[in-house]
Amino acid sequence: MGVTPCESRRRSTYSPNCTSQTLMPQTITHQFDAAGFDAFVESRNEPSWLTDLRREAWDHADAMAWPDRRHEEWIRTDNRIFQLKKYGLPAVTSPDVAPKPQMKEGVELGGSIETADSFTVSESLDPELAAKGVIFGDLSRLSEEHEILIREHLFTAFDPDYDKFAALHAAFFSGGQFLYVPRGVVIERPLHIGSMLSDGGTDTTHTLIVLDEGAQATVLHESNGVTADAGGLHIGAVELIQKAGSNLRYVNLQEWGHKTYHFAHQKAIIGRDANLQWTIAAMGSGLSKVNQSVDMVGPGADSQVNGVMFTEGRQHLAYHTQQYHRAPSCHSDFLYKAAQQDKSRTVWRGMIKVDKDAQKTDGYQRNDNLVLSQTSRADSIPGLEIEADDVRCTHGSTTSKVDEEQIFYAQCRGFTRKEATRMIVIGFFQQIFDRITIDSVRDALSDAIARQVREYE
Amino acid sequence: MTHVLKIEGLHVSVGDKPILRGVDLTINHGETHALMGPNGSGKSTLGLAIMGHPGYTVTGGSISLDGEDVLAMAPDERARAGIFMAFQRPMAIPGVKMADFLRHATTNVRRPDRKEGEELIPMREFRKELKEKMAHLRMDTEFARRYVNDGFSGGEMKRAEILQLAMLQPKFAVLDETDSGLDADAVRLASESIADIGREKMGLLIITHHDKLLVHNPPEFTHVMLGGRLVETGGKELAAELHESGYDRIRSAYPDAEAVNQEMLAEEASV
Numbered sequence: 090m091g092v093t094p095c096e097s098r099r100r101s102t103y104s105p106n107c108t109s110q111t112l113m114p115q116t117i118t119h120q121f122d123a124a125g126f127d128a129f130v131e132s133r134n135e136p137s138w139l140t141d142l143r144r145e146a147w148d149h150a151d152a153m154a155w156p157d158r159r160h161e162e163w164i165r166t167d168n169r170i171f172q173l174k175k176y177g178l179p180a181v182t183s184p185d186v187a188p189k190p191q192m193k194e195g196v197e198l199g200g201s202i203e204t205a206d207s208f209t210v211s212e213s214l215d216p217e218l219a220a221k222g223v224i225f226g227d228l229s230r231l232s233e234e235h236e237i238l239i240r241e242h243l244f245t246a247f248d249p250d251y252d253k254f255a256a257l258h259a260a261f262f263s264g265g266q267f268l269y270v271p272r273g274v275v276i277e278r279p280l281h282i283g284s285m286l287s288d289g290g291t292d293t294t295h296t297l298i299v300l301d302e303g304a305q306a307t308v309l310h311e312s313n314g315v316t317a318d319a320g321g322l323h324i325g326a327v328e329l330i331q332k333a334g335s336n337l338r339y340v341n342l343q344e345w346g347h348k349t350y351h352f353a354h355q356k357a358i359i360g361r362d363a364n365l366q367w368t369i370a371a372m373g374s375g376l377s378k379v380n381q382s383v384d385m386v387g388p389g390a391d392s393q394v395n396g397v398m399f400t401e402g403r404q405h406l407a408y409h410t411q412q413y414h415r416a417p418s419c420h421s422d423f424l425y426k427a428a429q430q431d432k433s434r435t436v437w438r439g440m441i442k443v444d445k446d447a448q449k450t451d452g453y454q455r456n457d458n459l460v461l462s463q464t465s466r467a468d469s470i471p472g473l474e475i476e477a478d479d480v481r482c483t484h485g486s487t488t489s490k491v492d493e494e495q496i497f498y499a500q501c502r503g504f505t506r507k508e509a510t511r512m513i514v515i516g517f518f519q520q521i522f523d524r525i526t527i528d529s530v531r532d533a534l535s536d537a538i539a540r541q542v543r544e545y546e
Numbered sequence: 547m548t549h550v551l552k553i554e555g556l557h558v559s560v561g562d563k564p565i566l567r568g569v570d571l572t573i574n575h576g577e578t579h580a581l582m583g584p585n586g587s588g589k590s591t592l593g594l595a596i597m598g599h600p601g602y603t604v605t606g607g608s609i610s611l612d613g614e615d616v617l618a619m620a621p622d623e624r625a626r627a628g629i630f631m632a633f634q635r636p637m638a639i640p641g642v643k644m645a646d647f648l649r650h651a652t653t654n655v656r657r658p659d660r661k662e663g664e665e666l667i668p669m670r671e672f673r674k675e676l677k678e679k680m681a682h683l684r685m686d687t688e689f690a691r692r693y694v695n696d697g698f699s700g701g702e703m704k705r706a707e708i709l710q711l712a713m714l715q716p717k718f719a720v721l722d723e724t725d726s727g728l729d730a731d732a733v734r735l736a737s738e739s740i741a742d743i744g745r746e747k748m749g750l751l752i753i754t755h756h757d758k759l760l761v762h763n764p765p766e767f768t769h770v771m772l773g774g775r776l777v778e779t780g781g782k783e784l785a786a787e788l789h790e791s792g793y794d795r796i797r798s799a800y801p802d803a804e805a806v807n808q809e810m811l812a813e814e815a816s817v
Contacts, residue, residue: 492637493600494637495637495638495639497597497599497600497621497637498633498636498637498639499639499647499651500598500620500621500622500625501597501621501622501624501625501630501631501633502625502647502651502654502655502710502714503622503625503626503650503651503652503653503654503655503714504622504650504651504654505620505622505654505662506620506622507662508650508654508662509622512639512642512647512650513639513642515641515642516639516640516641516642516693517640517641518641519640519641519642519693520640520641
């Protein structure tokens with residue numbers, strides 16, 4: 090059956106330009122069903138251990154029901170409109186979409202991986218780093234050569250049985266990335282991962298990052314839709330595994346198109362005296378449901394989680410976060426700042442969990458919201474679950490509007506009302522930027538916010 | 547041409563409560579006017595009405611700047627026209643650095659026709675000027691990197707307001723209790739700073755309870771507000787007298803205004 094590019098894009102709800110050169114026809118896709126799964130596995134030429142893993146996950150996924158509003162995490166997030174059958178992985182080739190590297194600007198990189206609709210389209214790694222034993226490339230491709238290393242870590246921070254989305258991801262992940270930094274190796278220059286999604290396309294990338302003892306790395310990971318309004322599906326996972334004394338800065342800028350579904354499970358496992366700075370900027374997608382967890386499993390582990398959320402239109406972004414103290418003397422510092430405009434809504438539900446043995450825990454958790462319209466909404470639900478008795482845990486949540494007195498004050502200094510509001514909104518996020526030490530990341534984030542901020546009257 | 551800020555028969559209400567009940571005041575460029583009066587008499591209201599605070603409704607009278615109708619202007623247009631107010635309690639704007647705030651403000655005020663999104667004054671040029679002015683006001687340069695009024699002490703806030711006055715170089719400035727909450731040294735510094743900026747270069751309306759600011763900035767005119775009206779006008783000796791002896795003479799000389807003042811105070815207390 091002949092399908093023209095225009096027709097194929099009818100799957101999505103938005104088609105900016107039928108003659109657009111940025112999209113290729115996707116005539117064959119692997120659907121998320123039994124036949125699609127068999128064809129998908131068949132096409133991949135992966136080692137049997139990985140195929141077996143996928144098959145088990147598919148059996149589970151097939152047997153699992155979709156989460157619904159009876160589940161605690163889905164009370165505020167309605168996924169009934171989501172239809173899996175509208176989506177499928179490209180079977181033959183990736184769409185020809187141009188990458189949108191924002192955090193790369195002016196940065197000398199140590200390596201880079203680009204994906205488009207779950208196809209790895211380019212990989213590079215500084216030969217000097219490769220000589221030191223650093224591995225950075227497509228996860229499937231490396232799964233044979235580095236079987237021991239990957240098998241040891243894959244799905245240790247990610248639980249394929251968490252829910253149906255997780256199981257589907259485990260069965261169908263594609264175009265993933267694997268980074269391994271050997272013991273004591275310090276990577277000065279950032280590594281970059283860019284994931285593009287065509288309008289109506291599907292992305293199931295899996296990111297597995299392993300830092301061995303004393304290793305150091307910075308990873309800049311960005312996800313972009315082909316247009317700001319593009320549709321599509323992302324069912325993804327991120328696993329960050331840090332051995333003792335390692336140091337990771339991981340930045341994730343999520344700018345999927347505003348009609349894209351974004352379901353993700355993201356977890357870090359942080360060992361003894363290891364240090365993680367994890368920054369998330371969630372600007373894109375139409376409906377997001379993300380689980381983010383930092384598990385501190387070795388004494389003295391330290392995590393800082395920074396989040397920026399900025400929504401517009403009818404976006405609904407739900408983030409469920411966890412700071413899990415499983416070992417004594419760990420420190421976790423969590424700050425999410427969110428602004429909502431138009432009819433959008435964010436849901437943040439955070440938990441600091443402290444195991445009985447995790448004495449001397451120092452945990453901090455805060456969520457600030459700036460509600461910018463009468464019709465937008467912020468749900469902010471902090472939580473503590475503490476079983477140890479010698480801990481210091483503080484949490485807080487604020488939800489406010491732009492203060493008219495602030496606007497008036499700025500106007501008295503010559504700012505128009507629009508300029509004043511824009512300045513106040515950008516200032517609201519500054520506290521997060523202050524925590525970011527990489528210039529290009531700060532610039533990319535503030536640009537993303539500046540693009541999203543409305544002209545208020 | 548000498549600039550003139552002219553207030554005629556000004557009536558201002560907050561909600562449905564009248565505060566100012568017919569204020570007439572003309573300030574010529576280069577003149578310093580002191581505005582004194584007991585609590586609740588409407589002094590700050592006059593300042594906020596001049597700037598166009600949305601909570602203060604002008605129910606009668608006019609304000610003009612060189613013949614232009616000020617009341618028709620939005621607050622930012624008034625700022626760009628050359629009217630400034632140093633706030634008694636300036637707002638904090640977290641996340642916005644003083645330097646960035648001031649660069650934008652200075653650009654808008656110096657280029658009143660600037661459209662949103664157009665270039666700001668060059669960073670180097672601005673930094674140089676800001677540094678000079680801060681040094682002149684004996685302010686640490688670190689100040690410019692702090693967020694606008696965020697976590698400032700009372701004294702720091704007032705000095706920040708004076709720095710803004712120095713940078714924006716308005717035609718007319720209202721100083722609303724720029725001396726309150728400051729210790730003697732800080733008041734002297736603030737007073738000297740205002741004198742240094744050059745009160746002959748602007749028309750000043752100094753709202754104050756005390757006369758400390760006025761020692762360094764002797765007013766040509768002193769106005770006394772009571773019950774939302776200017777009941778008496780004199781020279782700098784009037785300011786000295788009020789500082790010395792308080793408002794008893796005024797209260798008994800203008801019993802009607804005093805009654806209104808008491809009424810307004812009572813209402814304020816009941817809110």
